[in-house]
Amino acid sequence: MPSVFRTHPSPAPVPRRLARLCAVCLCAAATGALAQPGAADLTAIPLEQLLDMDVLTASRFQQKASRAPSAVRVITADDIRRHGWRTLAQALESLPGLHVSNDRGYSYLGARGILRPGDFGTRFLLLIDGHRMNDPVYSQAPVGWEFPLDVELIERIEYVPGPGSALYGSNAFFGVINVMTRDAGSIGRGEVDTIVGSHGSRAVRASVAARGTAGETLLSADVTRSAGTDLALPVYADDGSDGVARGLDGMRAHRLFVRHRQGDLKLSLIAGQRIKDIPTANYGQVFGAPGAQIDDRWALLGVDWTRALSSTTEGYVQGRLLDFRYVGDYVYDVMNRDVARGRSLALESGVVTRAFDGHVIAAGVELVVKRDVDQRNFDVDPREVYFDSHQAGERVGVYVNDEWSWTPQWSLSTGLRLDGENGGTLRLNPRFALVGSLRPGTTLKAIAGHAFRSPNAYERYYEAQGPGGQRANPGLGAERIRTAELLLTQEIGTRTQVDLGVYDYRLRNLISLVEDGDLLTLENAATASSTGVEASLLHRWDGGLQLRASYAYADVHGWEEQGQPINAPRHLAKAYVTAPIGQSLSLALGSRYTSRRATRDGAVGGATVTDANLLWAVPGGRLEVALGAENLFDRRYADPVGPEFLPDAIPGRGRSVHLDVLWRF
Template sequence: MRSRIVFRRLPFRQHRHHHSRTYILAALALVCANTHASEPASDLAALPIEQLLSMEVSSASKFVQKVSEAPSAVSIITAADIKAFGWRTLADVLRSVRGLHVNYDRNYDYLGARGFLRPGDYNTRFLLLVDGKRLNDGVYDQASVGTEFLVDLDLVERIEYVSGPGSSIYGANAFFGVINVITRRATDIPGARAAIEAGSHGARKLRASYGMSTGAAEWLLSATSYRERGTDLYFPEFDNPGSGGGIARRLDHDRADSLFIKGSAGPFSLSIAHNERTKGMPTASFSQAFGDPRSHTVDTQSMVDAGYRSQLAADTELSLRLDWGRYDYDGDYAYDAAPLGLNRDGSRSRWWGGEAKLVSTRVSGHKLVLGSEYRRDYRRDQFNYDVEPYALRLDDRRTGNRHAVYLQDEITLRDDLLLNTGLRHDRTDTSGSIFNPRMALIYKMTPATTLKASYGRAYREPNAYERYYALSDEGGQRRNPDLRSERIRSLELMAEQQLGADTRIMAAAFRNSVTDLISQTSDPIDGLLTFRNLSQATAYGAEFEVEKAWTRGARLRTSYSWQRAVDRMSGAELVNSPRHLGKLNLSAPFYRSWRAGAEVQYLSSRRSLRGRAPAFWLGNLTVSSVRIAPGLELAASIYNLFNRGYSDPGAEEHAQDLIAQNGRSFRVKLSYAF
C-alpha cells in the first residue's frame, strides 16, 4: 500500500478478523430484532435552487452560514443524491464533484483536485472529517475514501466539500480541500431498517439500522457487512507461461465490516465508529510474485468522539469535543525468491485529542470564532519483517504532539458586503510553528448575483512514514527526518448567478502555487528511495457549473473544469493531471414513485509515469423507487453503462504503467423499514 519501492513490501494482520466479524453479526441481529414504523426521508433533490442556495453549511468557517456567504466554493451532496445516483463509496461521490478526479489502483482510491494528484500520495493533501472530527491518521496522514471508509453511505445526511486551502481554520492536511461527512440522526432513520444488496463479481452487502428517540435523548445503531469476490483480471505485463498467462484469478476480493453508533442527550453527544477492510492485491505491486493469493492488505479504523454544546448567552455558544482514534495497517506481500517468501509490513497509530470552540455575535457586525485544539499521537509505530525465516527489517516507534489556536471573524461591512478573515497558529514537536491566514470578500452585487474573492495559505506537514520509514537493502528506502512542510498559496475569484428560483450558474478561476513539494526520489549511488523537498508546482484553471431544478422534481447538476498543473522547475505537465473534466448528473421522477438518475463523466488524457492514459467518458444509470410497498424500496444501478474500456495511471510500485478499470457492472438493492 505505501508508496515506497521495495522489492517486497508491507504487511497484514490475521488476528482480529473473527472477533470483529462476531460483534458485527451480533449487532446486525440485534438491530433486525427491533421493529417500528417509519417514514422515508425527505427528498432534498426536489427542492428549488433558491432553497438549496439558502442551505446552511458548517465546514467552511466552523460556524453555520449560508452557502452563498461561505468564503470558499462549497459543494453539497445530499442523501437524496446518494440514493438517486446509486453511489456505493465516498470515492464514487467525490468523482461527481466539480474539479475532483479519482484514481484506483485495484487496492485504494486516490483523490486529485484541480489538476493535482501526486503518485504515491495517500490523500494526505485533503482533510477528511466525520461530523467535524478529523480522521487522517497519525502515521500516513491519509484520508480513506474507498470501502475502508468508516461510515456506510446509507448513514450519511450530506457531504460538504470545501475547495481550496483551509489551514487557517483546520490546520494540517487542509491543503486542497476539506471533506466533511455529516451523518444522519436517529430521527432521520426511526425504527428498524434493513438493506440487502447484490451485484457483479459476487458483490453482496447487508446493513441493519435502528433509530430510537425518547424525549431529549436519541440513539442510532447500524452495522454493515460487505463482500465481493472480485473479477479475474488480465495484465499483459505478466503474460508468460510461468504466470498463468497474465490472469489474476479471484485476487481482486474485497471484504469490509463496519459498526456505527451515534447518540445525544441534551447538550451531550457521542459517536463510535469502526471499520475493518481486507483487500486483495491482483497487480503484484512492489515486485511481488504474480498470482499469489497470500498478497493482501488490511485496514482497521476506529473512532470515539464525545461532545458538549452549551448556549452561554443568546449570542454566544460554547462547544467542547474529546476524541480518540485508531488506525492499523497490515499487508502480506508474497515473493518467490528466497529468503523473502512472505513479508509483512504495517503500522499502528493511536491518538487522542480535544477542541474548545466559542462562537459569538456579541460584537455588532462581527461573527467571531475562537478555538483551540490539541492532539496527542501517543503511538506512531511502523514495522517490517520476513515471516520465515524470521528477519526483522524495521521497528520504528514514535510519538507526536500538535496544538493550535485559531480565530475567524465574519465582518459585515455593509448589507451587501462581507469580509471573512481567519488566522491559525499550529505548533508540532517535529515542524515547529506555522501561521496560516485566509481572507475572503463576498459581495452581493444584486439579490441574484454574488461575487467572491479569496486568498489563503495552507500547509501539509511531512508524516511519520515519509520521515522515518527505512529499509536498507536493495530497493529499500532511506529515512529523511529533515523534511520541511509543504506550503500552498491560493487565489480564487468566483461569480454566482441565480436565474429565477430554479437555476444557478457558477464560474470560478483559481491559481495555486505550491512550494517545498515532497517527492519520492531514488539515490543514484545506492538506489535507495527517499522523500525530499524537491519540487515546486503551479496550477491554474477555471470551473463552470450549472444547477437547475424543475417543479416536478427533476434536478440537473453539470460542470466543466479546465486546469493546467506544471512543475515550475522543468515546465512539464504533472503526472496524472487531466486538462479537462466534465460532469453531468440528472435525476427525474417517472412512473408513479420511481426515480431515474443518470450520470456522465469525462476525463481528458493524462500523463502516466511512462506514457499517457487515454481520455475516456463513462455513463452510469440508477433507477430507484420511493416505495413499491409499505416500507419497501428497490434500487437498481448499471455502472459503466456502455462498457467503455479505460485505465488509470499506475504508480512507481506497479509493473503496470496503466491499470485497467472495470467494465459494465450492476447492483440491485432492496431496503425495508419495519
C-alpha cells in the first residue's frame, strides 16, 4: 500500500542541507564567542586528553586511542550531561557513521549504511563494564529506554567500529560498545535528579554512596514515565477509523544499579524493566485498540577480579549471570501473548603481559552456558497455546591478541579467536592492524578482519501461525563479514584533530525477515557490501567553545532483489557544539542530517534534526539545572520499517522539551 511519506516534496540537495546544518553550528559558535574573555572553561577534559584518550575495549588492555587497532570513539560523562542525552541511542547517534531508527517500540542502531528491517541490534556487541548485555533469546543490544542503566551513571562509552569477533566472538559484527559506569567517588555522598517534560514525561533518580573499611558502594534507582504522543498512520484510515492512535504511546521504566568495590574485587547488579505501549498495530493487530504493549526486563549480576601477577603481568577473572524476560501483548479478536525468557552464565579468565620485549599480549578463555531459553505464544482467554519452545546451549571461545611494536612509531596488532558452539561448528576469526606515526601528529592505521554472528533462538525456533505470524527455521547459519579499512589522523596545532577513513565491508548469509506466503520467516537471504568514507573534525577555541563534526558516505549494494537497500542512508552529516556562556552557563547544540532512505514501497526524504541543551551549573557545584529540547525545529521525518508493519515507515517524534534539576548532597 502506498506510504503517505512518499508524497513529500523532493528533499533539498545535499549541499543545501549541509549548509543549513553548518548555519546552526555557526550560530552556536557566535553564541560562544559572546562568552566573557575570563569565563571558566566548562569543558572538563583537556584537549590533549580528548585527542589521545586511554581506551580499553579495542585490544582488551589500556592503550592510547592513537595506538588502538581501530577508529575507536569515546563519549564521556561530560558529553552526556552537556547535551542532555537521556538514552544510550541518543549518545551513540552522535558518532560518525551511526544512525538510529525507531518504530515506537525499540530504537535500532545501524552502521555505515546498514540497518536491516527486523534487526534488534544483534550485529553490535553491547557491554557494561565488560559484561555482555546481548540477551540469550534475541541477542538484542538494548540502546533505547529498554537499556537497563540510567545514562547519568555512565562514566564513558567506548565504541570500537568494525569486526570485533577476533576478541569478543559472536555479535561483534559491526562494532563493540562498552559502557563504563561511574564509581562511588564520582558522586560525593549522593545526588537526586528530577526531570519533567513534554507529553507527560517525568523521571526521578536517587543515588547514594558509602565508603568504609569494607570498600565503597554506589546505589542508584530511577523511575521514568511518559504518556507519549498520538500517532497518525493514514494507511489505517480505510478501516473505518481516522488513522490516528490516541493515548497508546506511553512508557514506564524502572532501573536499579548497585556497584561495590573492595581492593581487586568488584560486584555489580544492574536491573531494569521497561513497559512500552505499542500504537502501530504491527503483526496485523487491530489498529487503535488499547492493550498492545511490550515488557522487557534485564538483570545482570557481575563479578570482576583483577590482580597484578608480576611487575609485567596481570590477570583477571570475570563471571556474570544474565537474566532476560520479555512479554508482548498483541490485540486481535482475543489477546495474544508472546513470552520469552533466557538465562546465561558466563565465566571468563585471561592475562595481559608485557614480559616480552616490544610485545603486549592479551589472551583468555570464555565459557557461556545458556539455560531456560524458552519461547511461548498463546491466546490469553480462552487460552490456546500455539508455540512452546525450550532450548539450551553452550559456547566456548579462546582468544589471543598481540601488539608488537618494533619501533616507537610502528606496531602490528594481530588478534585471533576460536569459537565453538554446542560442541559443533568451530569458527576462526582474525584481525590485523598496522598502526604507525608517519610524522609527529600524523597517524596511519590499516585494519582488516573477519567477524560472525550466530543465529539466535528467536531466529531459529520462533513460530506463530495465522496471518501476520512467523515460520521457524532451525537450519539458519551464521552471518559473516570481511572488512578492510584505512584511517588517517592529523593533528593541526594543539586545538584540532581531523580523521579521514575509507572502508570496504563484504557481508554474506545475512539473516533477513522475509514474507513466505501469509507468514514471515527468517532466512540467510542476503549478501551485501558497503563501501564508504568517513571524515570527522574536533576543534576547540579559546574559552572552551568546542565543535565535533563528521560526514559519512556509504554506498550499499546487494541485499535487495530490486531497488535500493531499505533504510540505507547514503549521507550522514553531524555537528555537535558546546559553548560556555559566562561563568556558569553552557549551551550545547547537536544537528544530524540523514539523507533519503528507501522503504519497502518507496522512500522517505532526508531530514535534519537539531537538539539543544542549556546547562546552568550553579556556583558551589551542588546544583545543576538544564533545559533541553529534542527536535528543536519540529522537523517532520520518518523511519523505514519491516514487513511486520502495514505502513512502510513510522513517523519520528516531534519537538519535546524537558527540565532537569540535579542536586548533589
